[in-house]
Amino acid sequence: MLKTFPIGGVHPPENKLTADIPIEYLPVPENVIIPVSQHIGSPANPVVAKGDTVKVGQVIASGKGFVSANIHSSVSGKVSKIDLAPDSSGYRQTAVFIDVEGDDWLDTIDRSPDIVRDIKLSPEEIVKRCLESGIVGMGGAAFPSHVKLTVPSGKKCDVLIINGVECEPYLTSDHRLMLERGEQILAGVTILMKALKVDKAMIGIENNKPDAIAGMTRLAESFSGITVHPLKVKYPQGAEKQLIKALINREVPSGRLPLDVGAVVHNVGTAHAVYEAVQKNKPLFERVVTVTGKGLTKPGNFMVRIGTPLVKLIETAGGIPGNTGKIINGGPMMGKAVTNTDVPVVKGMSGVILVPGEESVRERIRPCIRCAKCVSACPMNLEPYLLMSLAERNLFERAEAERVTDCMECGSCSFTCPAGRPLLDYIRLGKSNVIKMARQRNLK
Amino acid sequence: MSNLLNVSQSPHVHGKESTQRLMLNVVIALIPAFITSVFYFGAGAVIVTATSVVSCLLFEYLIQRFVLRKPISINDGSALVTGILLAFNLPSNIPVLIIVIGSFVSIAVAKMTFGGIGNNPFNPALVGRVFMLISFPVQMTSWPVPKGFGTGYLDAVTGATPLAVIKEGLKNGEPISDLIARIPTPSQMFLGDMGGSMGEVAAIALLIGFAWLLIRKVITWHIPVSVIGSLALFTAILWLVNPEKNASPMFHILAGGVLLGAIFMATDYVTSPMVPKAMLIYGCGIGIITVIIRVYGAYPEGVSFAILIMNAFVPLMNSYIKPKRFGEEVKNG
Numbered sequence: 061m062l063k064t065f066p067i068g069g070v071h072p073p074e075n076k077l078t079a080d081i082p083i084e085y086l087p088v089p090e091n092v093i094i095p096v097s098q099h100i101g102s103p104a105n106p107v108v109a110k111g112d113t114v115k116v117g118q119v120i121a122s123g124k125g126f127v128s129a130n131i132h133s134s135v136s137g138k139v140s141k142i143d144l145a146p147d148s149s150g151y152r153q154t155a156v157f158i159d160v161e162g163d164d165w166l167d168t169i170d171r172s173p174d175i176v177r178d179i180k181l182s183p184e185e186i187v188k189r190c191l192e193s194g195i196v197g198m199g200g201a202a203f204p205s206h207v208k209l210t211v212p213s214g215k216k217c218d219v220l221i222i223n224g225v226e227c228e229p230y231l232t233s234d235h236r237l238m239l240e241r242g243e244q245i246l247a248g249v250t251i252l253m254k255a256l257k258v259d260k261a262m263i264g265i266e267n268n269k270p271d272a273i274a275g276m277t278r279l280a281e282s283f284s285g286i287t288v289h290p291l292k293v294k295y296p297q298g299a300e301k302q303l304i305k306a307l308i309n310r311e312v313p314s315g316r317l318p319l320d321v322g323a324v325v326h327n328v329g330t331a332h333a334v335y336e337a338v339q340k341n342k343p344l345f346e347r348v349v350t351v352t353g354k355g356l357t358k359p360g361n362f363m364v365r366i367g368t369p370l371v372k373l374i375e376t377a378g379g380i381p382g383n384t385g386k387i388i389n390g391g392p393m394m395g396k397a398v399t400n401t402d403v404p405v406v407k408g409m410s411g412v413i414l415v416p417g418e419e420s421v422r423e424r425i426r427p428c429i430r431c432a433k434c435v436s437a438c439p440m441n442l443e444p445y446l447l448m449s450l451a452e453r454n455l456f457e458r459a460e461a462e463r464v465t466d467c468m469e470c471g472s473c474s475f476t477c478p479a480g481r482p483l484l485d486y487i488r489l490g491k492s493n494v495i496k497m498a499r500q501r502n503l504k
Numbered sequence: 505m506s507n508l509l510n511v512s513q514s515p516h517v518h519g520k521e522s523t524q525r526l527m528l529n530v531v532i533a534l535i536p537a538f539i540t541s542v543f544y545f546g547a548g549a550v551i552v553t554a555t556s557v558v559s560c561l562l563f564e565y566l567i568q569r570f571v572l573r574k575p576i577s578i579n580d581g582s583a584l585v586t587g588i589l590l591a592f593n594l595p596s597n598i599p600v601l602i603i604v605i606g607s608f609v610s611i612a613v614a615k616m617t618f619g620g621i622g623n624n625p626f627n628p629a630l631v632g633r634v635f636m637l638i639s640f641p642v643q644m645t646s647w648p649v650p651k652g653f654g655t656g657y658l659d660a661v662t663g664a665t666p667l668a669v670i671k672e673g674l675k676n677g678e679p680i681s682d683l684i685a686r687i688p689t690p691s692q693m694f695l696g697d698m699g700g701s702m703g704e705v706a707a708i709a710l711l712i713g714f715a716w717l718l719i720r721k722v723i724t725w726h727i728p729v730s731v732i733g734s735l736a737l738f739t740a741i742l743w744l745v746n747p748e749k750n751a752s753p754m755f756h757i758l759a760g761g762v763l764l765g766a767i768f769m770a771t772d773y774v775t776s777p778m779v780p781k782a783m784l785i786y787g788c789g790i791g792i793i794t795v796i797i798r799v800y801g802a803y804p805e806g807v808s809f810a811i812l813i814m815n816a817f818v819p820l821m822n823s824y825i826k827p828k829r830f831g832e833e834v835k836n837g
Contacts, residue, residue: 070519072517072519073517150511229517301830301831305830313831314829314830316831384509385509385510386509386510386511386512386516387509388516392514392515392516392517393514393515393516394515395514396514397509397510397512398509398511399509399511413516415516417510419517420509420510421510422512423518423522426523426577427620427621427622427623428622429523429582429621429773429774430622430773430778431773432773432778433521435778435779435827436780440829440830440831441827441828441829442827442829443778443779443826443827445778446778446822462826463829463832466829466830471514471515474515474518475517475519476519476521477518478521478522478525478526479523480518484513484514484515485513488513
């Protein structure tokens with residue numbers, strides 16, 4: 061029996077159309093738009109001005125406070141302006157606009173293809189390097205990695221968990237990275253282990269990627285303390301709490317962090333970025349993005365410079381099919397619908413999905429038949445039908461008592477509902493009101 | 505770009521399940537029981553089922569069209585299921601007019617007055633059936649003897665159900681061993697060769713339907729297993745204490761409407777609890793109340809009443825019985 065998390069979960073059609081397509085370098089675009097806030101936490105402060113010349117890998121905005129991240133230029137050229145630009149969810153935020161000239165990298169970056177396994181940096185230096193290099197979680201949430209590598213006093217980490225699950229349908233960027241950069245990922249895992257001072261790392265990979273499981277298992281033999289674990293295919297296994305439960309059977313208490321049960325979780329993409337930052341002195345300015353969709357002529361996995369407009373990426377993949385009804389940044393279960401194809405690729409963007417028109421509209425909402433399928437689908441064992449009805453009636457105190465804030469917005473409830481009810485939409489409404497209430501209580 | 509994109513919140517994909525598909529699967533699961541009812545009771549089974557289905561659909565349509573003036577939703581399949589289940593709870597020789605009245609009570613009174621699908625506190629088919637049992641006690645308790653296609657409809661030969669034979673006999677002080685000789689053998693009962701409501705007799709057909717519902721994930725095992733399990737346990741205790749005064753648990757499971765009730769009536773989504781723990785309590789309640797009515801009550805059969813009684817507790821259970829949430833009380837290591 062393959063391991064998995066015990067409660068709830070769904071199995072949406074996998075549609076991994078690009079699993080067999082190798083990573084291709086996308087040509088450097090003529091101009092890039094690099095937002096200063098690509099991570100959870102405070103936006104970075106721009107440190108360049110209009111007219112400045114920048115090189116690839118140069119810091120253009122520096123992190124503000126502990127929970128923040130540096131932003132680096134992904135191209136060489138001239139800063140044309142610092143202005144507001146819409147991000148993929150449509151909000152306007154500060155970004156550095158750069159006109160590309162050539163492809164001139166900082167000399168400090170090691171561009172040789174050799175794989176360096178020997179770690180020269182001390183644990184503290186590794187954390188510092190991650191901070192300087194702007195490393196954030198590459199799985200989608202974009203949480204600054206140095207924060208997760210800093211274990212507060214009184215807490216202890218005994219196992220590092222590496223997320224190679226990629227449970228979202230369509231996405232294959234982590235899958236391709238494991239196949240093509242397995243050794244670098246494992247070297248990155250060893251670096252993370254050193255930083256966290258643990259001697260054990262477990263890589264969880266869902267069983268729909270047997271080639272990645274086989275490849276990583278073979279490579280892991282030459283690294284000490286790293287084991288690879290095949291997992292049953294079930295969404296949302298890539299969620300931290302679910303992955304920890306599946307791999308080491310520990311349950312992160314409500315409102316707490318993985319560190320409270322002695323675990324830290326990093327994505328395989330993050331491990332790869334950490335390797336490049338620590339061993340190659342290469343900051344985070346490019347990433348793998350899956351561009352996919354049923355109508356796309358040349359879908360693929362592309363190594364893209366941060367700040368590249370989505371439209372460039374989509375053009376390389378064959379252009380927007382005529383019947384496209386929706387474009388999703390991320391996976392179909394948790395990704396965001398984009399409002400504009402000129403928005404830039406950011407650090408947390410793992411995929412772009414072009415959805416045909418007929419699949420892009422929601423079903424008609426029908427009455428709840430109380431079938432309880434949402435209850436059995438919820439991986440947190442909440443009662444989505446109840447949370448929705450409480451939010452509809454503005455009963456936020458009761459929603460709080462029913463633990464609406466434990467919801468991680470995986471969407472399994474809405475996916476499952478036979479009546480096509482927008483459960484998660486209302487749960488989000490409930491959550492945001494409960495969080496607002498809690499904040500006001502704290503102010504008093 | 506000139507084309508406008510759709511924007512909505514995640515998730516952007518939806519599973520293939522729908523109310524209609526779920527109801528269709530219930531209808532498929534009821535087909536074996538329909539076939540056996542025609543096999544044992546002939547044309548009457550067809551007439552009763554057709555009348556009940558048509559009138560349930562018609563009443564729902566008329567009410568939505570002319571009273572509520574709302575969009576018509578009879579194609580969601582729920583009135584179809586109610587119609588079939590009501591018919592399965594009736595003797596195959598019941599006059600058409602009584603069926604129409606029962607269907608009216610099921611749909612108009614028990615379902616639409618509460619707001620239609622999803623809002624009714626009591627199982628509509630059972631409300632209709634119990635209304636008919638109280639209003640037309642003679643017609644509702646004259647059970648045709650299974651004679652296949654020769655059973656006839658209104659002129660069918662009738663006889664007592666096994667439950668009634670046992671109940672009546674025990675009341676007259678006859679020992680159970682004598683009574684057992686007068687009822688069908690367990691294998692006959694398993695195959696459905698006995699008097700009773702037309703859809704409840706054949707255990708084998710109902711179990712096939714149960715398997716289908718589980719395979720298609722329409723229902724979970726919790727309610728049927730807890731109903732049958734608690735009923736078996738309770739009757740086993742009575743039987744072991746005094747085998748001369750009580751029938752065996754096997755008899756209680758095969759006779760009457762336990763299987764039909766446990767698999768198809770108690771599991772009605774709208775009127776059963778939302779979390780597994782509550783489903784088990786609800787199921788056990790039904791099992792125990794059924795035995796109490798059968799053994800100590802005035803009626804030989806009590807499944808319908810037991811389900812309706814437990815339906816009344818469902819809102820309470822939904823409010824107070826909560827699933828153990830992930831990360832709620834954590835014991836690690």
